[in-house]
Amino acid sequence: MSVERFFTRIVESLPPTIPFVAPEALERQRGRALQLRIGANESNFGLSPMAREAMVQAVDQTHWYNDPEGFELRQALAVGLDVDMSAVGLGAGIDEILGLMVRLFVEPGEAVVTSLGAYPTFNYHVEGHGGVLHKVAYREDREDLDALLALAQKVQPKLVYVANPDNPMGTWQNADALQNFIEALPSTSVLLLDEAYVDFASKEALLPLAPDGARVVRLRTFSKAHGMAGARIGYAVADKGIIAALDKIRNHFGVNRVAQAGALASLADRAFVLSVVKQVEEGKREYATLARKLGIEMIPSATNFVALDIGSSERARALLQALLARDVFVRMPGVAPLDRCIRLTVGPAAERKVFAQILREVLPQVG
Ligand SMILES: Cc1ncc(COP(=O)(O)O)c(C=O)c1O
Numbered sequence: 001m002s003v004e005r006f007f008t009r010i011v012e013s014l015p016p017t018i019p020f021v022a023p024e025a026l027e028r029q030r031g032r033a034l035q036l037r038i039g040a041n042e043s044n045f046g047l048s049p050m051a052r053e054a055m056v057q058a059v060d061q062t063h064w065y066n067d068p069e070g071f072e073l074r075q076a077l078a079v080g081l082d083v084d085m086s087a088v089g090l091g092a093g094i095d096e097i098l099g100l101m102v103r104l105f106v107e108p109g110e111a112v113v114t115s116l117g118a119y120p121t122f123n124y125h126v127e128g129h130g131g132v133l134h135k136v137a138y139r140e141d142r143e144d145l146d147a148l149l150a151l152a153q154k155v156q157p158k159l160v161y162v163a164n165p166d167n168p169m170g171t172w173q174n175a176d177a178l179q180n181f182i183e184a185l186p187s188t189s190v191l192l193l194d195e196a197y198v199d200f201a202s203k204e205a206l207l208p209l210a211p212d213g214a215r216v217v218r219l220r221t222f223s224k225a226h227g228m229a230g231a232r233i234g235y236a237v238a239d240k241g242i243i244a245a246l247d248k249i250r251n252h253f254g255v256n257r258v259a260q261a262g263a264l265a266s267l268a269d270r271a272f273v274l275s276v277v278k279q280v281e282e283g284k285r286e287y288a289t290l291a292r293k294l295g296i297e298m299i300p301s302a303t304n305f306v307a308l309d310i311g312s313s314e315r316a317r318a319l320l321q322a323l324l325a326r327d328v329f330v331r332m333p334g335v336a337p338l339d340r341c342i343r344l345t346v347g348p349a350a351e352r353k354v355f356a357q358i359l360r361e362v363l364p365q366v367g
Pocket residue numbers: 040041092093094095096119163166167194196220221222223229233234
């Protein structure tokens with residue numbers, strides 16, 4: 001007897017999917033290690049030495065459950081953000097919180113609005129929960145706030161998803177444009193504002209924290225500037241009613257002890273994060289120069305990665321393969337016209353030098 005008949009109708013309706021081909025999977029498939037792992041927007045600057053020390057100490061306490069309230073970390077985040085602790089909720093990365101938000105707000109069959117080609121994990125959660133995705137194309141490589149608003153007014157979604165700065169293009173919205181967008185959203189909609197790359201953004205792109213009662217959920221992470229992607233820890237800042245509702249459905253022990261300790265120590269090591277941000281800025285300038293010399297356009301980025309415009313989807317895919325043949329892992333956006341680019345993480349100087357050399361060598365192979 002087939003097991004399929006036991007699944008829910010929603011699960012049965014979903015196509016088989018491999019959301020992300022991991023660099024580990026590429027290594028297994030090829031039987032060879034990667035030389036450069038710069039495809040997943042991880043931070044190759046590592047983590048703060050203070051965070052590392054705190055995590056090593058926490059390892060010795062892993063026979064105890066973790067604090068399900070994440071009290072100390074939430075308190076430190078609240079002080080840093082100048083909000084009440086009741087406005088801060090933790091999760092195993094933004095990815096987990098996206099799923100919880102979908103469960104909080106979206107009934108099966110209800111509308112959700114996002115951008116075509118935006119960060120896909122949100123879409124998996126929406127579809128896995130039976131929500132109906134409505135998508136808006138990017139305009140000039142940016143999420144198109146006007147079109148998102150027009151669609152939201154039409155379909156009256158429960159959730160609207162915007163990443164600022166954006167993945168996969170690295171572009172950003174100015175805070176005043178976002179503020180106008182929020183004010184014009186239908187009164188039935190909550191905005192999920194994914195700020196995974198906020199540490200790398202300029203002041204103009206930084207929306208001030210909203211007052212209590214606002215229908216905006218800010219999502220942030222320790223995966224990027226803090227260099228803790230593998231620890232899986234992120235947080236939401238929102239109206240305290242939304243954070244309290246999370247308690248009804250979240251996995252209460254889901255943010256592990258080692259991650260909580262590391263995040264708390266990393267928050268206290270502001271100098272480390274600032275030095276990562278500074279090095280990423282240097283790296284972006286260096287890649288802009290490289291791109292210019294090679295006759296490639298680099299899309300301006302407010303993140304820890306850059307999108308290089310290779311001219312067409314075919315050329316971008318060929319370059320991706322040529323780089324992989326040289327043991328370099330990068331990714332490319334999944335939909336046109338964004339898929340004329342490859343996307344690579346900006347890492348330390350030594351890594352950038354190796355990448356630049358390999359790019360110079362393989363680019364001529366790509367028609
Ligand atoms: C826009 C965006 N949101 C969320 C994430 C994932 O964040 P986390 O590691 O906290 O789950 C990423 C990772 O690449 C991202 O680009």
